[in-house]
Structure formats: structure tokens, C-alpha cells
Amino acid sequence: xxxxxxxxxxxxxxxxxxxxxxxxxxxxxxxxxxxxxxxxxxxxxxxxxxxxxxxxxxxxxxxxxxxxxxxxxxxxxxxxxxxxxxxxxxxxxxxxxxxxxxxxxxxxxxxxxxxxxxxxxxxxxxxxxxxxxxxxxxxxxxxxxxxxxxxxxxxxxxxxxxxxxxxxxxxxxxxxxxxxxxxxxxxxxxxxxxxxxxxxxxxxxxxxxxxxxxxxxxxxxxxxxxxxxxxxxxxxxxxxxxxxxxxxxxxxxxxxxxxxxxxxxxxxxxxxxxxxxxxxxxxx
Numbered sequence: 001x002x003x004x005x006x007x008x009x010x011x012x013x014x015x016x017x018x019x020x021x022x023x024x025x026x027x028x029x030x031x032x033x034x035x036x037x038x039x040x041x042x043x044x045x046x047x048x049x050x051x052x053x054x055x056x057x058x059x060x061x062x063x064x065x066x067x068x069x070x071x072x073x074x075x076x077x078x079x080x081x082x083x084x085x086x087x088x089x090x091x092x093x094x095x096x097x098x099x100x101x102x103x104x105x106x107x108x109x110x111x112x113x114x115x116x117x118x119x120x121x122x123x124x125x126x127x128x129x130x131x132x133x134x135x136x137x138x139x140x141x142x143x144x145x146x147x148x149x150x151x152x153x154x155x156x157x158x159x160x161x162x163x164x165x166x167x168x169x170x171x172x173x174x175x176x177x178x179x180x181x182x183x184x185x186x187x188x189x190x191x192x193x194x195x196x197x198x199x200x201x202x203x204x205x206x207x208x209x210x211x212x213x214x215x216x217x218x219x220x221x222x223x224x225x226x227x228x229x230x231x232x233x234x235x236x237x238x239x240x241x242x243x244x245x246x247x248x249x250x251x252x253x254x255x256x257x258x259x260x261x262x263x264x265x266x267x268x269x270x271x272x273x274x275x276x277x278x279x280x281x282x283x284x
Contacts, residue, residue, distance in 0.1 A: 019130030052096035099209030111211030125237030214238030
């Protein structure tokens with residue numbers, strides 16, 4: 001089951017409205033009272049995160065009342081919420097602001113992620129950039145597309161005049177020429193030291209939140225990513241989009257990815273050969 005153009009456009013419109021009416025109106029306008037910590041001093045949530053998730057949740061319930069919803073902030077309040085991913089016929093996964101630390105500090109690398117799963121499999125994924133009011137999306141088996149907006153259209157809610165750009169990755173072969181996305185500081189102990197040394201083999205390593213990361217990967221600007229955190233709102237949409245663009249995503253140990261996974265390290269690369277070479281490099 002894939003979603004028809006009308007359903008897809010409804011979902012995009014809901015996310016665009018949340019991004020422009022809530023996320024962007026609060027961007028660089030937050031006070032210290034508007035920002036809270038969750039699991040650690042760097043794990044933040046803002047009033048905009050909560051309002052954005054509430055808005056998207058309410059609109060989806062209004063248009064698609066039979067769909068289950070798993071939001072990052074709702075899950076923070078009740079961890080059993082993620083059970084819906086494997087138990088529901090159709091489940092929407094929402095990350096209202098992916099990259100909240102950046103957002104709270106006025107850095108424009110963040111986004112809204114939405115994925116729709118049918119019986120546990122991601123069928124539609126959306127990576128939305130509120131700052132530029134553009135998005136990358138995919139339906140399973142139909143390819144990945146980048147919808148750009150002109151400067152005049154940005155933030156207006158208008159349907160973009162440009163046709164979506166089909167995305168197709170052309171793989172780079174030499175590891176020494178690769179630009180990767182990973183957070184060395186997310187690891188601890190000997191593994192942190194080991195991965196820090198191994199990362200020096202590549203041409204460049206950046207740390208990006210999931211929405212900007214999967215966008216940059218799908219556009220071919222970065223060649224691989226390695227992440228230690230398996231949260232469904234971070235990866236369900238991005239994995240679908242990147243694989244539809246021609247990339248390869250699976251756990252570093254070789255296990256195939258599925259959105260219900262909560263543990264593991266996820267490696268995304270441009271081709272099977274590149275994935276194998278990078279996996280071997282890090283698994284040595």
C-alpha cells in the first residue's frame with residue numbers, strides 16, 4: 001500500500017503549516033524558560049517541539065482518525081508508545097523538531113521528520129526543512145524526490161512552481177575521498193578512541209541531526225553516516241528515502257534495519273561495496 005497524491009499532499013501540508021506557523025515563529029525567539037532538559041544537559045525540548053507535535057498529531061487525527069501516532073515527545077512521557085509501531089496497521093512517527101539543540105541555540109540545522117508505516121514497514125517518509133520551506137520525500141518503490149521552493153514562495157504555503165527533482169546517488173569509491181556524518185563524542189571509552197582514530201581516514205567528518213543528515217546523504221553531499229542511536233523518529237523516514245535514492249542502510253553488524261529497533265549502530269552508505277568497505281574499516 002502506497003499513499004495517493006491527495007493523502008501525500010495532506011501530510012506535507014500539515015507538516016509545512018507546523019513548520020511555518022509554530023517552529024519558525026519561535027526560532028531565535030525562545031527564552032530560557034521555553035527550553036527544558038530531558039535525559040541530559042544536551043537533550044533539550046522546547047515549547048515549539050511540544051506545540052509542533054501537538055499540531056501535527058491533532059491534524060492527523062482529524063484527517064486520518066484510524067491511524068496510530070508515535071511522537072517523540074509523547075514517547076518521552078510514556079515509553080510504551082513505541083509499541084504502536086509493530087502493533088498498528090498504519091502508524092505515523094513524528095519528530096517535531098529534529099535537532100532541538102541546534103534549534104534552541106539559533107543554529108539553522110534542524111527539521112521535521114514524518115514517517116508513515118503500514119504493518120511495521122515504512123511506506124512514506126518526509127524530511128522537511130522549515131528554514132528553506134523545502135522537503136525531500138519518498139513512497140516505497142517509487143524513488144526519492146527533492147521539492148524545492150523559490151524565494152518568493154518560501155513560507156507562503158503556496159504549491160511550489162518547480163517540479164520535484166528525482167534523487168539518484170552516484171557512489172564514490174575511495175574511502176579517503178569520503179565525507180561522513182557521525183558523532184565521535186556519542187561513544188565512550190576505548191570505542192570512542194578507536195572510532196576517533198578510524199575517522200581520520202576519511203576526507204571529512206561532520207555531526208548533523210538526523211533530518212539534515214539524511215537530506216545531505218540523499219542529495220549526495222555526504223557519502224556515509226554512522227549513528228549509535230536507534231530511535232524510530234530519527235531513522236524510519238530517512239532510511240526509506242536514502243534507500244529509494246539508491247543508498248544502503250543496515251546495522252553495522254549486518255542486520256537489516258526495521259523501524260521497531262531501539263538498539264544498534266546504523267551505517268548508511270552509497271552502495272553495497274562502499275557499505276562493506278566502511279563496515280570492515282570500523283569493525284576491525
